Amino acid sequence: MSKPSIGFVGLGAMGFGMATHLVKEGYPVHGFDVFPASVERFKAAGGIPASSLQDSAKEKDFYVCMVASAPQVQSVLFGDDALPKNATLLLCSTVPASYAQSVAAELASIGRSDISFIDAPVSGGALRAAAGTLSIMAGAPDAALENGRFLLQEMSDANKLYLVPGGIGAGSNMKMVHQVLAGIHILGASEAQGFAARLGLDAVKTAEAIKSSPAWSWMHENRLQRMLDEDWHPGASALTIILKDVGIITTSARQSQFPTPLCSTAEQVYLSALLQGYGPVDDSSMVRQYFAEPITKVSSTKAEEETAEALQLVLDLMEVTNLVAAAEAISFARYLKVDLKQFYTLVADAAGASRQFMTKGLEIIEGLGQDVSGETVEGATARLEKAVQKARDLHCPLNLGNAALSVLFMAKKSGLGAEGSASVVKAFEN
């Protein structure tokens, strides 16, 4: 049986990988993009160029939307001469859940409830897009998911297709709460390495110590080499990308009046960097917000004991900040009624992972009081406090460290000081 034709719009870095992967798998893929050069490139890679958005949709029973700004395309897709009856539409762009829901509402209001609409944001980067091994977080009514499942499976890794309960918007919410962690950890990696440089610590040795400690985060490990090489132009992951995702988070959080102090703090640093011209540059360049020179220029002259003490401050900063980040992400997820066990499974194997999330986060999800570390809120506060004070003495900004410390102080004021450190989550849930 021949494979069905697929319409595709949005042939940027991610979309191009996804669409050409489908081509390799034997699908006739009709691709469109507002940039003619992208369509040409797609044609050269074996795709079928569409002459217009309408052309890409006409008579296609299956359609994938992977544009940066989805609102531009929907009216065309739904108009006359566009998606045929009973078509399946995958919205793979990263959008607020409320936007995905508005699309479903529009479909109903214009009498196109026949369309199987799936809210299916993806994650994993351009390489995995091209390999068909993305993570996909798909939410929709069961019937729609059934229709689109083969396509979701083609584009995702077998273990990384998450069928998210909760219908339209649930997939986007799942991606969003994952990005809370990603958005914080990207800056956190720079903040920790910048602080280490200010302390006169060797960058590589510090990074090795972080990797094997409770301060580990996926983002730190992933961004490290680019940070060391200052390999930023063009960015493998441009600042504007994480800034867009973080904007969705803080905008949605404001709509819910839910506090996301760490994510919001990260956003402010990203916006300041944008003003300084860092927009198209790799996000690992944020280390320069903390240290004015390449961090590899630091050559440590400290005695062994002094080095160990300074290193401990960096580990404490990162570990406690990541703990508060886990609390912020999980409490927001819980507020949004995201399936927390699925969220945990997803994060464990994705870019938002951190050792704190894996341990204390699990405690938060499964029920406080397991006391996985034996440390109290007060104990974690004391460690972070020491790191923040040292940074202040060195005139080093620690945006996330200070924001996390404010949350911990608020938690202490609420009487949580003597509870296990994972109880900091209650500062978000009182």
Added chain:
Amino acid sequence: MSKPSIGFVGLGAMGFGMATHLVKEGYPVHGFDVFPASVERFKAAGGIPASSLQDSAKEKDFYVCMVASAPQVQSVLFGDDALPKNATLLLCSTVPASYAQSVAAELASIGRSDISFIDAPVSGGALRAAAGTLSIMAGAPDAALENGRFLLQEMSDANKLYLVPGGIGAGSNMKMVHQVLAGIHILGASEAQGFAARLGLDAVKTAEAIKSSPAWSWMHENRLQRMLDEDWHPGASALTIILKDVGIITTSARQSQFPTPLCSTAEQVYLSALLQGYGPVDDSSMVRQYFAEPITKVSSTKAEEETAEALQLVLDLMEVTNLVAAAEAISFARYLKVDLKQFYTLVADAAGASRQFMTKGLEIIEGLGQDVSGETVEGATARLEKAVQKARDLHCPLNLGNAALSVLFMAKKSGLGAEGSASVVKAFEN
């Protein structure tokens, strides 16, 4: 009767003004500074140059210390061959209360309880220092205050000598909680004008609207001209000065584990600017953290209605942020057992003043529930939320606005949404 000799150390911008004013009033003032050029300048202005710190102290019954880093001098002052028996020592430097208390403890431990030690930080700038019209916040045992009163009076305005109850440390705490407001409002002025520029608003018209609105702050009015002229080199008030004061606040707050999220946020922006080379530059240059060009370059092309709407966002940002700033400062003051009525009187006539402090701050001090504005926490939150969202849409950082919004969200989560907006103070005092 001839006037007594006075020893003086620290002939920087403030100290020079204070010491030369005493010279004009007919006192023989023996001045010392680590920079010989400052001593020379003092000599040229009619002062008596001291050849050493010891020389400046020897046989002086009255001594004023106005150095940036007090710990360097105290051991010399208290040693043999230094301050005579029953001398009076005014520590006018801005220091943490805990430092002033450590000096008192040291005096007791080395058997120099005969010295009348007064913790007496000053405020008002170099011009008022030279005119003898400073604000002085003096704390000490009554007997010591009695001995030093004439000298405090010589250097201060008749209405601005605050004898602060609470002994040693109380003066420094009073100055510190005042600086919470100053440290936030300095950045707040830049944040508001930078946001206005991003909105395409005329800088001067915006400033005029701020002045006559509930968003007014003394700092905004004071810094405005320098911000418009970009008259920053050298700074009339260098970034490093407010950064030092803010560092005392956040360090003391950490020691008390008291959250000061706005002040701490301002500090992070100041530290980032320091890294960018803004240290010696006037603090009104912080506007460049929000807008990349001189704000006077903006020429508004908006229709009248659109202009009014945009302006309202700026006013809302500044007003609600200043409300949260007032809550942060007053709650910290209350925690430190600062006399709140005196604090209010002092701020009303000083650089920390804002219309929000004068109205909602008074409500906080005199007892919540007077509902001076009729607005709820929820109402204030909604206004700030709108401004913050607009800034995000424009990619404009709003560090303080976002931090204030996080505090308001936390307050709402604590069930304060329907209470009068001044109740946001409870977010710091739960």
